[in-house]
Amino acid sequence: MTTQHASLPKKRAFLVDVERCIGCFTCAMACKNYYHQETGVVWRQLYPLDEAIYPHRERAFYSLACNHCENPACLNACPVKAYEKREDGVVVHHQDRCIGCGNCIRSCPYGAPRYNPVLKKAEKCSLCHERLDAGEQPACVQSCPVRALRLSCPEHPAW
Template structure:
């Protein structure tokens, strides 16, 4: 069975936040909330200073902590390795928020995006959105690995990530080619050879969550 994931090359990331913006636009993520966030800090002391950028989103873990934490079984991992929230089941208790060691889950709070009138973007009715974008106020929401873009394609037997239409938005827009999407179970997928070649790592392995997002930390 396929298990889709991401590879992020930190040595290539320039901190432009295009992935962050694309994620927001693609997934109706409201202001003040992020499904993908680029962490940034400085290392060293003058004159040997450098900035570090670490884009982070849901790790779609093999052993997600959010699933056993949820008291109503609203979070599931599908057959392609994507961890998804069922907005109809979620009770907004935030236990998943507390359990996730990566801080990937947030709560949709609704409200106006900007003061005054609604933006055309907000006016798109829920029934015209993908079910993964029909958020409910006070309930959890998180990165879906853009499953709405490639879910149908993979059901048809198409390999996701081979066309722009079936590639996660964050991968598509990265100007530095720092992000790669692929099937971690398929040995012929280029993502696996790159993970092996660059000795990519998973974040916070000590939690035993086995993230499906890998990071290249060296050039």
């Protein structure tokens, strides 16, 4: 898979197979292992579904980072065009352009952009586009021991 990226479908997205997910937090830690975000700044997190939401004894989880939306609220809300949607669907935040206004943080329905209190700017999951461009998988996708978290293509769900 790592050498075929040029032939991959255009749009990329995360696919989370909740039935396979064992709630091991590896994806979240793999992200931190790779990017070493500031304390409290989380790009990918694993959320256990507590009993109030999911009233079964079986535990269930969902792993969430940036969804790289088709119509990104962050991009639309940004006053300085710090966000870019690449042709392959990856929503990139150019932190050098960010003024830290917080519009994206308030707009995103998934809580993906986070505030970096050190740089006083927003930041979020990049889908590891620099790794994708080098033919590698995103750190979290590569880490998942049960292949519950995969790279997929909304246009080609079977892929």
